[in-house]
Amino acid sequence: MSSDILVNTSTARNTVALRGVPPRRFSLVIVGAGPRGTGLIERIAANAPELYDGSGLDIHLVDPHAPGSGRIWRAAQSPLLWMNSHAEDITMFTDETVRMEGPVRPGPTLHEWAGVDGRTFADRQLQGAYLRWVHEQAVAALPSTVRVHHHPRRALRVDGPREGRQQVWLEGRPRPLLADLVVLALGHLDAELDDEQADLARYAREHDLVHLPPDFTADSDLSALAPGEPVLVRGFGLAFVDLMVLLTEGRGGRHEGDTYLPSGREPVLYVGSRRGVPYHSKIGYEWTGERPPLPRFFGPAEVDELLARPGGFDFRRDVWPLVEKELGFAHYHRLFAEHPDRTALGWAEFEARYAAGTDLGALVAAAVPDPADRLDLTALDRPLTGARYDSAEEFQDALRGYVEDDLGRRHTPSHSPDLAVFLGLLSVYGQLVRLGDIGPWWHGFFSYLASGPPGPRLRQMLALSRAGLLRFVGADMAVTAEDGVFRATSTTVPGAVVEARALVEARLPDPTVGRARDTLLRELDGAVETPDGLLRVDPADGRILDGAGRPHPRRFALGPYTEGRAPGAFTRPRTGGPAFRQNDATARAALRLLNALAGTGEPDASPRNVA
Numbered sequence: 167m168s169s170d171i172l173v174n175t176s177t178a179r180n181t182v183a184l185r186g187v188p189p190r191r192f193s194l195v196i197v198g199a200g201p202r203g204t205g206l207i208e209r210i211a212a213n214a215p216e217l218y219d220g221s222g223l224d225i226h227l228v229d230p231h232a233p234g235s236g237r238i239w240r241a242a243q244s245p246l247l248w249m250n251s252h253a254e255d256i257t258m259f260t261d262e263t264v265r266m267e268g269p270v271r272p273g274p275t276l277h278e279w280a281g282v283d284g285r286t287f288a289d290r291q292l293q294g295a296y297l298r299w300v301h302e303q304a305v306a307a308l309p310s311t312v313r314v315h316h317h318p319r320r321a322l323r324v325d326g327p328r329e330g331r332q333q334v335w336l337e338g339r340p341r342p343l344l345a346d347l348v349v350l351a352l353g354h355l356d357a358e359l360d361d362e363q364a365d366l367a368r369y370a371r372e373h374d375l376v377h378l379p380p381d382f383t384a385d386s387d388l389s390a391l392a393p394g395e396p397v398l399v400r401g402f403g404l405a406f407v408d409l410m411v412l413l414t415e416g417r418g419g420r421h422e423g424d425t426y427l428p429s430g431r432e433p434v435l436y437v438g439s440r441r442g443v444p445y446h447s448k449i450g451y452e453w454t455g456e457r458p459p460l461p462r463f464f465g466p467a468e469v470d471e472l473l474a475r476p477g478g479f480d481f482r483r484d485v486w487p488l489v490e491k492e493l494g495f496a497h498y499h500r501l502f503a504e505h506p507d508r509t510a511l512g513w514a515e516f517e518a519r520y521a522a523g524t525d526l527g528a529l530v531a532a533a534v535p536d537p538a539d540r541l542d543l544t545a546l547d548r549p550l551t552g553a554r555y556d557s558a559e560e561f562q563d564a565l566r567g568y569v570e571d572d573l574g575r576r577h578t579p580s581h582s583p584d585l586a587v588f589l590g591l592l593s594v595y596g597q598l599v600r601l602g603d604i605g606p607w608w609h610g611f612f613s614y615l616a617s618g619p620p621g622p623r624l625r626q627m628l629a630l631s632r633a634g635l636l637r638f639v640g641a642d643m644a645v646t647a648e649d650g651v652f653r654a655t656s657t658t659v660p661g662a663v664v665e666a667r668a669l670v671e672a673r674l675p676d677p678t679v680g681r682a683r684d685t686l687l688r689e690l691d692g693a694v695e696t697p698d699g700l701l702r703v704d705p706a707d708g709r710i711l712d713g714a715g716r717p718h719p720r721r722f723a724l725g726p727y728t729e730g731r732a733p734g735a736f737t738r739p740r741t742g743g744p745a746f747r748q749n750d751a752t753a754r755a756a757l758r759l760l761n762a763l764a765g766t767g768e769p770d771a772s773p774r775n776v777a
Contacts, residue, residue: 200236220764234301253277254284401672442641445618496590
């Protein structure tokens with residue numbers, strides 16, 4: 167917080183009251199009422215008793231969708247779409263592991279609230295109901311002087327002087343909402359097509375082809391994908407899993423055990439990506455025993471040192487070695503603690519030499535005899551590097567074997583160092599948030615390793631492959647548009663070419679401000695982007711920065727389009743929740759600013775905000 171914020175407000179309030187002019191109610195506009203906006207309201211409710219004693223506060227939520235669930239978790243979507251986390255691993259509530267100034271306000275996980283088995287992969291409709299309930303609880307916990315108003319509209323732009331009230335213009339509303347503070351909590355955004363996508367879309371229009379650009383799969387119109395026809399799919403993550411489900415079970419097919427019984431309405435999917443393999447399965451067993459003591463080699467002190475470097479830092483050169491060592495420590499701590507029979511050194515000696523950092527490769531080779539017990543992050547990231555197959559059929563067999571091996575490993579507690587690495591990834595992400603924009607690679611790697619699909623989805627993938635409705639293209643998938651069709655090739659099967667009249671980009675749009683379809687971000691005056699197109703914000707509290715690095719006194723931003731992007735708006739219990747920490751910091755900063763404004767005793771001479 168800046169040093170000039172007023173803290174003693176009682177004199178000004180009393181002066182206004184003595185003049186007979188009622189002090190005005192202050193206004194906070196939150197654009198985006200999904201889980202991020204809901205988490206912010208929860209933190210405002212938790213911190214308001216300590217930080218806000220103004221005469222009244224109106225919180226205006228702007229979102230065309232229902233508060234709590236927002237767009238992504240809305241009720242109106244297919245019940246076939248699942249969460250990719252167990253119900254017991256989803257919470258919207260803080261605990262003592264969240265490093266924040268505000269008070270902890272515990273609450274139920276999804277499985278506790280819904281009364282379902284904790285190991286269930288709940289559908290997204292149920293998650294949406296949970297989020298709407300959390301929103302209701304957060305609103306109910308606000309002080310009686312705080313009122314919440316929902317405006318089911320889109321926000322179009324934000325105007326206003328740096329030191330004065332802001333104007334938030336809404337679609338279909340002739341007058342703006344007046345705001346003392348504005349928080350943008352927009353979540354994932356639609357984007358304009360980049361040059362490659364625009365060229366593909368133009369080619370599709372000219373040749374009567376089907377091209378579906380990056381989008382939220384639940385929002386895509388899949389009706390143009392004809393039964394029995396080949397469809398190229400670029401992207402092998404969670405968006406692909408949704409596509410696979412909607413085009414198979416969603417069209418009347420069903421799974422019976424390990425067999426898929428088609429309806430006859432399915433297209434044939436040819437899927438590939440940069441890696442050429444699906445995201446790793448969610449781990450299917452629970453943690454037991456001692457957790458690795460994290461952070462160890464990449465914590466607050468290391469982040470402080472990186473931020474203090476006059477010349478800045480490079481992710482690959484300066485940050486990744488620390489991350490790699492941290493994840494290795496988590497892995498080997500678990501291996502030595504739970505599977506000492508698979509090691510050749512005592513833990514004390516290994517830990518001391520590992521901390522010293524001299525020739526770690528030789529240390530691991532000597533201490534861990536079986537290569538399968540060693541952590542190789544490079545091989546994990548690109549498992550098909552150097553692999554070549556003589557035919558597409560040979561590759562189908564090989565990739566089915568890869569998926570089966572992954573399922574076996576991720577559901578067997580004897581490989582519990584994998585779960586320790588997962589915990590390490592969560593710890594690392596919590597530190598990386600403070601560094602700002604570190605480029606897109608890390609976020610993709612994290613999702614691939616830590617946020618993959620439920621095991622049952624990969625088993626369904628195998629069944630579809632055996633049924634001939636899913637074909638694997640390979641790594642470094644390249645797509646061209648020529649001779650009136652789309653063509654796909656891969657380095658994995660040299661010479662193999664797949665032709666199709668339909669192409670689906672199975673991934674979310676990149677979270678860049680410059681290509682955001684939402685004018686609210688693109689036309690935000692004074693705001694600047696990072697080299698990767700993210701909105702620059704103050705890592706301390708989320709205030710939007712200008713070109714000179716000055717925090718805007720009245721505007722905040724949270725979410726994946728900012729350089730403070732966190733792994734998710736909700737999290738696994740007892741893992742620190744970086745988004746919760748950010749919500750708390752933003753809520754406290756906003757309440758302090760509002761309290762300071764209330765202390766000026768300014769009467770309300772402005773028109774009232776009305777829906």
